Structure formats: C-alpha cells, structure tokens
Amino acid sequence: MSSNLLDKININKEDEYFLKKLLKDFYRKLIETTDFNNFKKISSEWLNYEIENNDKDQKRVLEMMENHEESKSLFTSFMGFFYQLGIGCVLDKEKAYYYGKRVNKNEKKAFEWYLRSAIAGCAAGQDSLGDCYANGIGTGKDETKAFEWYMKSAVAGCAVGQYNLGNCYGNGIGTDKDESKAFEWYMKSAENGNETAQNNLGDCYANSIGTEKDETKAFEWYMKSAVAGCAVGQNNLGNCYGNGIGTDKDEEEAFEWYMKSAENGNEMAQNNLGECYGNGIGTDEDKKKAFEWFIKSAENGNAVGQNNLANCYEDGMGTDKDEEKAFEWYLKSAIGGCAMGQFNIGDFYFYGIGIGKNLDKAIDWYKKASDNGFNEGKIMLDTIAANSL
Structure with missing residues (x-):
C-alpha cells in the first residue's frame, strides 16, 4: 500500500481490517435482505451499530475509504451509500449518484483484483x-x-x-x-474462530444436520458464537436459555441474550424481546416496550414480528388501537409466510375488520394458513363449508 496515503490519514492495520470486514459484512447483509422496502433504514441502523460498536467515528470511516488507495476498486458503492444516507457526512445525493454510476465498473475492477x-x-x-x-x-x-x-x-x-x-x-x-x-x-x-460457523455448527448439533443430535454441544457452540458477537448466535443462545435446551432453563439469561442480539440488529431476537416484555419473561412486563420491539422486528421484515405488531394494533397493546394498521401488518405477515398471520388476515377479511368483508379472500388465507400447518385455518374452512350447505 502507498505509505503516503497511510501516513496522511493514519490507517493502521486494525483500521484496514475493520474497513474490509465492514464492506464484506455489508454485502452479506445486502444479499440476505428480503425487505427491500425498508432496506435503507435497516442498513443505516446496522452500519451505525457496527461503527459505534467498534469504537469508530462515522466521519473518519468515510474519510478512510475516500483516501484509501483501493477506494476506486473496493469502496465506491459503499461510499455512495454513506452519502445517500448522510452517514459521516451531510446527505449529498449528487455524490451518491456519482459513486453509484461507478459501481458496475468498479465491481469489475474488484473482481479482477480478487x-x-x-x-x-x-x-x-x-x-x-x-x-x-x-x-x-x-x-x-x-x-x-x-x-x-x-x-x-x-x-x-x-x-x-x-x-x-x-x-x-x-x-x-x-x-x-x-x-x-x-x-x-x-x-x-x-x-x-469464525462466529457465524460456530452458530451454524450449533444448528447442526441442535437439528441433527450431518451429525447426531446433541443439545449440550449445540448450546456450547451457540455460546461461543454469541460471546464472539454473532447476532444470530446470541438469539439462539437466548432460545437455549428460554427453553432449557442443552442447559438449565433461565428466563433472565434468555432475556439478556435476546437483548444483545436485538441491539445487534437481529429481527427474530427483536420479536423475542418484544414477547419477553409483553409477557413478563425474564423481565418486568412492559407493553409499551413490547410494542416498540415488535415495530423494530416488523420493519426489519420478520413475519412473526409483523403478526405480533398487528396484535398490538388490534388490541391496543402498548399503543392506540388501530384496526386498519392491524390489517396492514397482518397482511405483510401473511405474505411473509407466517401461518398465524395468514389465519389472522383471513379473520379480518371474514369479519370485515379494518377492511371490507371478502369471503373469497378469507377462504384463500385460511387455506394458506391450514396448508402451513395452522390447524385453526382448517377449522374455519370446515365451518364455512358446513354453513354453506
């Protein structure tokens, strides 16, 4: 690397490792994303967390990328995203567009470099x-x-x-x-030492994937992954404590690990944390905090969290009752594949809650819920069929 550049902005080996890991993790986040309607918000929150959690300054991170000798081949699209959202800088759509135009060209250069x-x-x-x-x-x-x-x-x-x-x-x-x-x-x-692999190894032991089932070993590997900072591993460790999998049941420990994972951006943990607050599991019951965490989970694309957020709006739990918003979130949940959300949106169409009655749509969603293993969906289908005779 050019020593002049490194001296000028003082990029040490730790900074170098952080920049490239942040870039690679960001691309992985992009690949794994399913909720593109909220991608900017999700990614912005994730970047802010990663930068802060590593004791870095947003402005300095952007400056390091701009002055890095590989900025044109590696960091172009990433810098455009920073300018698009105003991370470490004043929001600048012209610069975001400028960097965005160079993405395809520079991805090819990155490929050649790799x-x-x-x-x-x-x-x-x-x-x-x-x-x-x-x-x-x-x-x-x-x-x-x-x-x-x-x-x-x-x-x-x-x-x-x-x-x-x-x-x-x-x-x-x-x-x-x-x-x-x-x-x-x-x-x-x-x-x-790879924390994501440690989590996946825990999954293998927990679910007999390529090896014999061993819940104790699953717990041990989830622990390693969680301690190393893997958000998915932290959520899975919370599940172990919450359900006594491979260890003694401990709801307070479960709550703590769900919190770590949720703050680390894991949408399933955000839902689980909402359920902890909603039901007083491992912490004091707090309906308002439950609602707040369900919102985070739902906006991050978690179908179960979307169903639970809809429940909050339907019942006025932690927020004002709003049947139209409940309908909107049940629909998102249903489209996302949550069987309970599919049943609930069926109910809303059947009874005309938050939307006009529509028996055909109700039947369609009850069938989806039933096919997805939710028995209440089949019961409603049978009831409708019996009443139509």
Missing part, C-alpha cells in the same frame, strides 16, 4: 473471488466456480472460506448437497 490475488495463492482473495462468482459481482454468476474457489480458500485455512464451503455443501450450491461435509467444514471454520 482474481489476481486468488491466483497468487491468497486464501482471503480466493474466498472473496468465490463471493464474486456466487453473487455475480463484477462477473457472471457461476455457483460451480464459486464452490471451486471457496474450496481452495478453505483448504488453505481461511476460516471464512471454510464457512462458505460449508454453506455450499449444506445448500447444494455449486455442488451436490452433503450435510456431513457441511458439518465437517463448519467444524473447521468454527474451530478456526
């Missing part, structure tokens, strides 16, 4: 090249090539590459699905 790095034997570069092929970044999407480069990275000892290779085997990406091999690579990555 390719050179990978061919030279850099394990991290091989993993990043796998990401490019897996997601069509700077090149055509090619899952087989993604798998091949993840394999090279994993064999070379890269913990992230080992995790990604486990994902390939676990989901049949670029290769045949093989849960035993997925488990083996998650184990290597987890032992190599």
